[in-house]
Amino acid sequence: MIRIRKGIVKSLLSQRPGITELLVEVEGETQRGVNYDRLTGPINTGDEVILNTTAVFKNLGTGGAHFVMGNLSNPQMDISEEGHIMKVRYSPCQVKVLSLEEADSPYTSIMQQAxxxxxxxxxxxxxxxxxxxxxxxxxxxxxxxxxxxxxxxxxxxxxxxxxxxxxxxxxxxxxxxxxxxxxxxxxxxxxxxxxxxxxxxxxxxxxxxxxxxxxxxxxxxxxxxxxxxxxxxxxxxxxxxxxxxxxxxxxxxxxxxxxxxxxxxxxxxxxxxxxxxxxxxxxxxxxxxxxxxxxxxxxxxxxxxxxxxxxxxxxxxxxxxxxxxxxxxxxxxxxxxxxxxxxxxxxxxxxxxxxxxxxx
The missing domain is CATH 3.40.50 (Rossmann fold)
Incomplete structure (x- = not known):
């Protein structure tokens, strides 16, 4: 089971390619959160978000943060057309990638010969x-x-x-x-x-x-x-x-x-x-x-x-x-x-x- 709560982004702590670390207010407390930009899009202070709070609730060291599952303030995202391989398949977080092996990849011929x-x-x-x-x-x-x-x-x-x-x-x-x-x-x-x-x-x-x-x-x-x-x-x-x-x-x-x-x-x-x-x-x-x-x-x-x-x-x-x-x-x-x-x-x-x- 996933423990889900709503939260409000209070501040952005750091950003690097593909990820934003933030502080989020949830259940009356301000705690650390993580947004994967490739999964749930860009995020800003004040956004209302849906959070997976399971790890923090269970007091886990690994994964001990809230993870953004969706941004209610910016709920729609588009994807590029190339590539059709899905990772994290058949889950709400499945993500499309352009895999090296597939026909759309510029490296297809190299991989076929390797x-x-x-x-x-x-x-x-x-x-x-x-x-x-x-x-x-x-x-x-x-x-x-x-x-x-x-x-x-x-x-x-x-x-x-x-x-x-x-x-x-x-x-x-x-x-x-x-x-x-x-x-x-x-x-x-x-x-x-x-x-x-x-x-x-x-x-x-x-x-x-x-x-x-x-x-x-x-x-x-x-x-x-x-x-x-x-x-x-x-x-x-x-x-x-x-x-x-x-x-x-x-x-x-x-x-x-x-x-x-x-x-x-x-x-x-x-x-x-x-x-x-x-x-x-x-x-x-x-x-x-x-x-x-x-x-x-x-x-x-x-x-x-x-x-x-x-x-x-x-x-x-x-x-x-x-x-x-x-x-x-x-x-x-x-x-x-x-x-x-x-x-x-x-x-x-x-x-x-x-x-x-x-x-x-």
């Missing part, structure tokens, strides 16, 4: 925040010569506009193109599924390196397979099927209070040790001896070591690059200084691939 990744490295993350240290390392160590594409899946947020991080990385030249696949939408290019998304990153976006990960808002549980990051295994399989070089980022933390996420998270142990059917290079950050011993033992006990190649990488350069480019990123509310190993683990993949690409 059949493989030709060894292109694809760095696969299980959380959205991982893309920042990866991109920073690629920019710094690649001396700005590597063209990087980000492929966003539909395992979390669907509108890419929600991600302030992607907007910042693009503005600072760390990511050069974005592709949204499945029901995710709003990227520079739209793809129907993971496979054509990967192919488009290579053939259309002309990426030297691809970063593949969900958008903001992973869903998890205390069960073995009940988390959306399990898609990381499916991505590894797709990359290998298409002839790419899969590089997997393990989720690592020595700060998380939950035992199942200490060291290598149970998410990564499940994905890499049980679900992935094909091989990846799993990059571990070089850390203190006792922590390193725990990580290597977890790799051995979970089956990661027997299924994948392990590369231990000095990833300090990635954190230095984050600071140099002034990118402030958090994971589960924790900063780089508060959860250092998490960001080192992601950065290790960027450092590894930078050296890999430069070797050719």
């Amino acid at each position: 059949e493989g990744l030709e060894g292109t490295p694809v760095i696969v993350g299980g959380l959205h925040s991982m893309i920042a240290p990866v991109a920073a390392a690629l920019k710094k160590l690649g001396q700005g010569q590597l063209r990087v594409a980000y492929l966003m899946s539909d395992a979390a947020a669907l509108p890419i506009a929600l991600s302030k991080l992607v907007y910042e990385l693009k503005e600072k030249g760390l990511i050069h193109a974005t592709i949204t696949c499945g029901h995710a939408f709003g990227g520079d290019y739209e793809a129907i599924n993971l496979y054509t998304g990967l192919l488009a990153a290579k053939a259309v976006a002309r990426a030297d390196v691809i970063i593949a990960a969900m958008g903001p808002g992973i869903v998890g549980s205390n069960s073995t397979f009940g988390f959306t990051g399990i898609e990381q295994a499916e991505m590894i399989n797709a990359i290998n099927l298409l002839g790419g070089k899969a590089v997997a980022i393990p989720r690592i933390s020595f700060t998380d209070s939950r035992e199942r996420h200490m060291g290598i998270s149970h998410h990564s142990r499940t994905v890499l040790g049980k679900v992935a059917l094909t091989k990846a290079t799993v990059t571990l950050p070089k850390v203190e001896a006792d922590k390193m011993q725990q990580l290597l033992k977890q790799c051995e006990d979970s089956g990661i070591s027997s299924k994948h190649d392990i590369a231990v990488i000095d990833a300090e350069a990635a954190l230095a690059a984050l600071a140099e480019y002034d990118i402030k990123v958090t994971t589960m509310g924790r900063s780089v200084h508060q959860d250092r190993e998490f960001f080192l683990a992601a950065g290790a993949a960027g450092v590894y691939v930078s050296s890999l690409v430069q070797a050719y």
Whole structure:
């Protein structure tokens, strides 16, 4: 069920392509709201709006804002004629896109001929925040010569506009193109599924390196397979099927209070040790001896070591690059200084691939 209320827009807080953040008065209180401009049109102070208030009512962290479902002060919108692929299909929010694969696309012939990744490295993350240290390392160590594409899946947020991080990385030249696949939408290019998304990153976006990960808002549980990051295994399989070089980022933390996420998270142990059917290079950050011993033992006990190649990488350069480019990123509310190993683990993949690409 959706909890629906009427509200009045009190002020606009910020705008970036595809999204407006605002304050809205609803049920006698002023609270934060989000308007997706591609879905519900432009919005202004004083507009009367229909709101999905479910997440705030449930006190959720993920999606913890009111979302505009309709603007009663400006209720009618028109769409462009080209394209006929629908995303978020058969819902009140279904949105038409011009997909790369369809006949109206200027890239139809390219996509029809694209059949493989030709060894292109694809760095696969299980959380959205991982893309920042990866991109920073690629920019710094690649001396700005590597063209990087980000492929966003539909395992979390669907509108890419929600991600302030992607907007910042693009503005600072760390990511050069974005592709949204499945029901995710709003990227520079739209793809129907993971496979054509990967192919488009290579053939259309002309990426030297691809970063593949969900958008903001992973869903998890205390069960073995009940988390959306399990898609990381499916991505590894797709990359290998298409002839790419899969590089997997393990989720690592020595700060998380939950035992199942200490060291290598149970998410990564499940994905890499049980679900992935094909091989990846799993990059571990070089850390203190006792922590390193725990990580290597977890790799051995979970089956990661027997299924994948392990590369231990000095990833300090990635954190230095984050600071140099002034990118402030958090994971589960924790900063780089508060959860250092998490960001080192992601950065290790960027450092590894930078050296890999430069070797050719």
